Amino acid sequence: MCLNVVDLSLIRAKCNNDRVYTVMWGKAKEVPMVEDDNKADDPIETGTDCPSSVQDNNIGQAPHEKSSRFRESFQVPKEENQTTMAGRLCQRDGWIMTAMVAVVVSDVGMNTLFKAASSKGMSSYVFLVYSYGIGALLLLPSPFLTHRSGSLPPLKFSVLCKMGLLGLLGCVYLMLGYTGIKYSSPTLASAMSNLTPAFTFIFALLFGKSLDDYFSCIISMEKVSIKKNSSIAKVVGTIVSIVGALVVTLYHGPIIFAASQPSVHLPQPLSPPPSPPLNSNWVIGGCLLALEYTLIAISYIIQTHIMREYASEFALALSHNICVSVSCAFVSLFVETNNPSAWIMRSSIMLICIVATGMVNSTGYVVESWTVRHKGPLFLAMFRPLAILTAVVLGAIFLGDSLYLGSVIGGTLISIGFYTVMWGKAKEEKSEIDTHHAASSSHSKRVPLLMNYAAEKQV
Secondary structure, three states: OHHHHHHHHHHHHHHHHHHHHHHHHHHHHHHHHHHHHHHOOOHHHHOOOOOHHHHHHOOOOOHHHHHHHHHHHHOOOHHHHHHHHHHHHHHHHHHHHHHHHHHHHHHHHHHHHHHHHHOOOOOHHHHHHHHHHHHHHHHOOHHHHHOOOOOOOOOOHHHHHHHHHHHHHHHHHHHHHHHHHHHOOHHHHHHHHHHHHHHHHHHHHHHHHHHOOOOOOOOOOOOOOOOOHHHHHHHHHHHHHHHHHHHHHHOOOOEEEOOOOOOOOOOOOOOOOOOOOOOHHHHHHHHHHHHHHHHHHHHHHHHHHHHHHOOOHHHHHHHHHHHHHHHHHHHHHHHOOOOHHHHOOOOHHHHHHHHHHHHHHHHHHHHHHHHHHHHOHHHHHHHOHHHHHHHHHHHHHHHOOOEEHHHHHHHHHHHHHHHHHHHHHHHHHHHHHHHHHHHHHHHHHHHHHHHHHHHHHHO
C-alpha cells in the first residue's frame, strides 16, 4: 500500500512537471511568433524591397542571418554618422562666421561712404527711400527662386503684422542712425553698436514674464541670481558697456592719431574739432546712435520670433526693404516739403552711395536673418567689436578722421563689457545644455526597463 502511494505521488509529480514544461515551451514559442508577425511588414526584414543582388546572396541562409547581413550592408556606423554631422555643422558655422565678418565690414564701409555723401548735401531721408527701394527691387524675385521646388511658407496675418512692425521699427532706427552719423562719425557709430547685447539683457529683465511669449526668442528670458557667475558677468558687463558709451560720447580727450589728407575731398572737416573738448554735435550724434542700437536690439528679438514662424529669409528681407522704403517716403514728403531739390542726386558719390547701400543692405539683411535662424540673436552681436577697428581705419584713410583718447577708452570699455556679457550668456547656455543632456540620458536609461516591463505584461 505504501508503495502504491509512493508510486502515485511520483506519477503526480511527473505529470505536474510535464505540464509546467509544456506551458513554458508554449510561452517560448509565442515570443518568436510575435516577433515574426511584427517583422512581416518590415521590408528590411522580409527583403521585399531590397536589391536583387542582396536577395540572391542571402538564398539558403537562415532568416536571422539574412537580416543581419542586410543590415550590415546598408547601415552606416554610428561614429561615422556623428563625425559627418559634426563636420557639416562646423562647415555651416564657418560659412556663417565668414558671412557675418563680411556684413560687419561692409556696414562700416557703407557708413563711411554715407558720411562722405551727406557732406555733399544728400538728405538722409531721401537716401533711405532710394537705397531700400533698390534693395527691394533686387530681392523681389528671390523668394520665388529660392522656393521654386515648393511653395512659400503660409503667411499668417499675425506674421504679416509683425513684419510691418519690424519695417516701421527699421525705418525709425535707420533715420536715427544716419542722422547720428551726420552729427558725429562712423567710428562713434561702430563703438555704440556694441551696446546691443547689453540692451537686449536689460529688456529681458524689464519685461520678464509679462512678455514672455512675445520675447520667447530670447533664451528662456534672462534671470539674475547673485550666486551664479554667469548672472554676475552679465550685470557687470552691462554696466561697463553703458559706462563706456557715456565715455565715448561725453569725453574727447587729446588726439592720439592725427590723420593725413583724406582720399575723399570734402568741403568741411568731418571730425569734431579738438577745442572745445566737448562738441554739442558729437553729443547729439552719440545720443541718437545709442537710441538707434536700443531699437536694433528690439528688432533682433522680433526678427528671431518671425523666423521661427515664417522661415524664409528672403521674404523677410523683401518685406523689410519695402516697409522701410515706403515709410521713409512718407516722412521725406513731410520733411523735405520746402526742398524738392533733395530728391535729385547732384554728385556721383551720392549715386554710388545709394546703389551700393541698396545692394549691401539687402544682402546683409538676408545674412543676418539666416544667422538669427541658426544661431540666435546674440550671435549677431559677437562681431560688433570688429566694426570699431574697421571704422577707425576707413575713417582715417577716406575721411581724414582723427582718433581721440576718449574714443579709445570708451571703445575699450564697451568691448570689455560686450565680451563679459557674451561670456555670461555662453556659460549660462552651456549649463542649460548640460542639464538637458543629463535629464535626457537618465530618461533613456529608464526606457528599456519600461519596455521590458510592458513586454513581460504582454507575454
